[in-house]
Amino acid sequence: MKRSPKPSAPSAGDLLVKLFSPAGHTLFSHTRWFGKRPAVIDDQGSMLTYESLDHLCLAQAVRLIPGQVALLLCANTLDCLIFYLACHRAYAVPLLMPADLGSEQVRRLCEHYHPAVIFCATARPDLEALLPGLGRPGKFLLTHWRYEQAHPDLRLLLSTSGSTGALKTVRLSAQNLESNANSIISYLQLDGRERALTVLPMHYSYGLSVIHTTLLSGGILLMTTHSLMQKQFWDFASEYGATSLSGVPYTYTMLERLKNPWQKLPKLTTLCQAGGALSVPAIRRVGRLCEESGRRFFVMYGQTEASPRLSYVPPSRCVEKAGSIGIPIPGVSMSIEEGELVCRGENIALGYAENSADLLLGDDFQGVLYTGDLGFADDEGYFYLTARRNRFVKLYGNRVSLDECERLLTERFPQLVSACVGMDDRLVICREGKGADGAVPEVKSVQSAELKRYLSRTLGLNAKAFLVCEFDTLPRTSSGKLAYAQLMAALEDQA
């Protein structure tokens, strides 16, 4: 008679075996079987095979302990990629944030999530003053938090709002990430021939999914820190034969401004767009150019809470269905419930976290995501979005919470009365007090330019995304709450 092993939590010994034995399976460990095929090429001309990527990753993994939180202040560099993969290899929990996240935001994150390790893409001497007891200065910093228990399924923490360093994060499991990556690989028909350019940052769920799907399908990641407004980017793309490019709506605005330079790259045959709605005329223009030249243009929709992809428009229907977020990706089902888009699938996150205690939580969402997007489906099953239930604005593909911005402003300028609203792709800061009779001097002395600069710096987004509007008093409801509808109407009158 066969005896089945008793299920129990893995001991330290088991984990060591898992780390070092070729049979041990973690999220990316099996990519080592792609062996001597190139995995990554960066813009310094460095190339790593899957085998060497695996060795470098193991070398880092031994420095990490299962269940530890590792804060990555990351950029699209080989170093960061290796460290990120090492976290998965060691069953540590990476928390991804942009490399230039402000000191104050880093401090707040640390106090809430207790990372044992901070890995910085670029040296951050400012952090040493901020966090007492940091290990030797460099890219790899040890904090005084040593070991925190996390739920065994927890594999990744991503910010809900792209780049803002907001405290709220999404808890993702290996199953979430793997099922979503496999689904994307299937509908994009990725194979080992893919050479994907990293246009989007790694801490952004969409940028990260490009990394996941490329590595899991045995393709080559072309990692660059240059932007597509730089000649170096296009030289790199052409030299290494890039086959695909993924961008947010603003990426396509820039590409169109440059007269779509991808047309000069014969090997670049796949273009993807997600991260907010691209205008219908722009979808049609890019879609037609792709159709004419035998390329594929994928318009897609997702949310960080869905690891992140939820739906896509097959390229053959792109022009005709412009404005739609498409049909569910394999393994996802979508429905409209009381006007709201609701999605179900293995890719739906475990839930949210706001501090280290939350990391022990299990599967709160149970595979169901209420997207907060209102919409409908046409008779062919293509979904369309009409409005958002919650207060968010998309700035260059980053979902920015308006409530979070208001909180940031109040915290930094306690005397100031302000409200944030979204207009098209800009965030409007509505402020009270300037010039109004009886305004306290402290309020007057807060310059509008300062507000703009503060949000731009804190959120790491270009100042062009922000506008300041001055009001004598902000409109309020009878209960004293800000009347956002009235505020929007007033702004539209001004514009």
Add this chain to the structure above:
Amino acid sequence: MDNLEKYTQAFCEAFEVEPEQAKNLKYQDIPAWDSVGHMGLISCLEDAFDIVMDPADIIELGSFDLGRTMLRDKYGVQL
């Protein structure tokens, strides 16, 4: 305002910097000169000198000095 002042002004406007700082700038030197800021700079330059810049030049304009030579040699702006 002479052309050099107009040219410098475009940088000041696009990146919200002082003229002195503008004169030494290169792409990605400051957070404001990212891809979004670059789009803004190009619009400012095109408006200031009533020109339409070629995409190949847009992606090559990587510093204050480079742009100055470029506008002079390729767009006939006296700089």
